[in-house]
Amino acid sequence: MLAPILEINVADLTRSFGTKLAVAGISFQVYRGELFAFLGPNGAGKTTTINLLTGLLIPDSGEVSYRGELFDPARLAVKQMIGVVPQHNNIDKELTVAENLRVHGVLFGLRGQMLHERINFCLDFADLYAKRHTPAGKLSGGMKRKLVIARALLHQPKILFLDEPTVGLDPHSRRCMWAFLRRINIEQQCTVFLTTHYIEEAESLAQRVMIMDRAKIIASGTPNELKQRVGHYVLDIYEDGNLENEFFIDRTTAMQRLEQLELSVRIRETTLEDVFLQLTGKRIMGDA
Numbered sequence: 001m002l003a004p005i006l007e008i009n010v011a012d013l014t015r016s017f018g019t020k021l022a023v024a025g026i027s028f029q030v031y032r033g034e035l036f037a038f039l040g041p042n043g044a045g046k047t048t049t050i051n052l053l054t055g056l057l058i059p060d061s062g063e064v065s066y067r068g069e070l071f072d073p074a075r076l077a078v079k080q081m082i083g084v085v086p087q088h089n090n091i092d093k094e095l096t097v098a099e100n101l102r103v104h105g106v107l108f109g110l111r112g113q114m115l116h117e118r119i120n121f122c123l124d125f126a127d128l129y130a131k132r133h134t135p136a137g138k139l140s141g142g143m144k145r146k147l148v149i150a151r152a153l154l155h156q157p158k159i160l161f162l163d164e165p166t167v168g169l170d171p172h173s174r175r176c177m178w179a180f181l182r183r184i185n186i187e188q189q190c191t192v193f194l195t196t197h198y199i200e201e202a203e204s205l206a207q208r209v210m211i212m213d214r215a216k217i218i219a220s221g222t223p224n225e226l227k228q229r230v231g232h233y234v235l236d237i238y239e240d241g242n243l244e245n246e247f248f249i250d251r252t253t254a255m256q257r258l259e260q261l262e263l264s265v266r267i268r269e270t271t272l273e274d275v276f277l278q279l280t281g282k283r284i285m286g287d288a
C-alpha cells in the first residue's frame with residue numbers, strides 16, 4: 001500500500017474571541033484523497049477551525065500548511081486549491097442558479113468558454129441543470145445546499161471544506177447528499193473535510209474522524225480505531241430504570257459477562273456515539 005500523502009498539516013492552532021478560547025492549540029493532519037469528518041457538539045470550535053484553515057480568520061498562534069507550504073491567505077494559488085461550503089448558505093437569492101455560479105467563476109478568474117464549460121459541468125454534476133434559470137431563492141433547502149457545493153467546485157479545488165453540509169435536510173435528502181459527497185471525493189478526486197453533528201454521518205461517510213469538544217481535539221482515527229479504544233462490543237444494562245454501559249474488546253467476553261448478569265441486558269456493537277459518550281460524557285446535541 002502507498003504511504004498516505006500529507007494534504008493539510010495543522011500545528012498548535014489557537015484562536016480566541018475576547019476571553020473565549022474557541023480553538024485551543026489544536027494539531028492534526030489530513031491526507032490526500034480522504035474523506036475526513038470533524039465531529040463535535042455546538043460551540044466546540046468546528047466553524048472557527050474551518051475559518052482558520054480557509055483564511056476567513058487569522059489565528060492568534062499556530063500554523064496551517066497545504067501540501068508542505070505554509071498557508072498564506074493572500075496567495076491566490078492556495079485559494080484556488082480550496083473550495084469552501086460555509087455553515088449558512090450564502091447564495092444570492094435574486095440571481096438564478098447559473099448566475100450564482102457565474103459570479104463565483106469570475107471571482108476565481110474564469111472567463112469565456114472555460115467559464116461556460118465549468119458552469120455546465122457543475123450544474124450537471126449537482127443535478128441542477130434543469131434549474132439553471134430558477135432564482136436561487138426559490139430552490140428547496142437541499143437544492144440550495146447543492147448549489148453552494150456546486151459553486152465551491154467551480155474552480156476545481158483539490159480540497160473541499162464543508163461546514164455541516166446536511167444540516168436541515170430530511171433523511172432522504174441527507175442520504176442523497178452523502179452519495180453526492182462520495183462522488184465529489186472519488187470522481188472529482190477531492191480531499192473532503194466536513195463538519196457534522198451527526199455521528200451516523202461521520203460513521204457512514206468518513207475514512208477518518210476527529211472529535212472536538214470545548215476547543216480541543218479529544219480523539220481521532222478511523223471509526224474502527226475509535227471503537228477499539230472503548231471496545232467493539234457493549235452491554236446495555238438496565239437496572240432500576242437506569243441504563244449503564246459496559247464495553248468489551250470481543251464478543252466472547254461480552255457474552256460471558258452477559259451470562260453472569262441477572263438483569264435486563266442487551267448486547268450490541270459499539271457505535272461512534274458510544275465512543276463520543278465515553279470520551280466526553282455527553283450526548284451530541286441534535287443527534288437523534
Ligand SMILES: Nc1ncnc2c1ncn2[C@@H]1O[C@H](COP(=O)(O)OP(=O)(O)OP(=O)(O)O)[C@@H](O)[C@H]1O
Pocket residue numbers: 017020021022040041042043044045046047048049087197
Ligand atoms: N465571532 C465570534 N465572536 C465571539 N465568539 C465567537 C465568534 N465565533 C465563535 N465564537 C465562539 O467560539 C466558540 C466556538 O464556536 P464555533 O462556531 O467555532 O463552534 P461550532 O463547533 O462550529 O458550533 P456549531 O456546531 O454550533 O456550529 C463558541 O463558544 C462561540 O460562541
Ligand SMILES: [Mg+2]
Pocket residue numbers: 046047048087163
Ligand atoms: Mg459551526
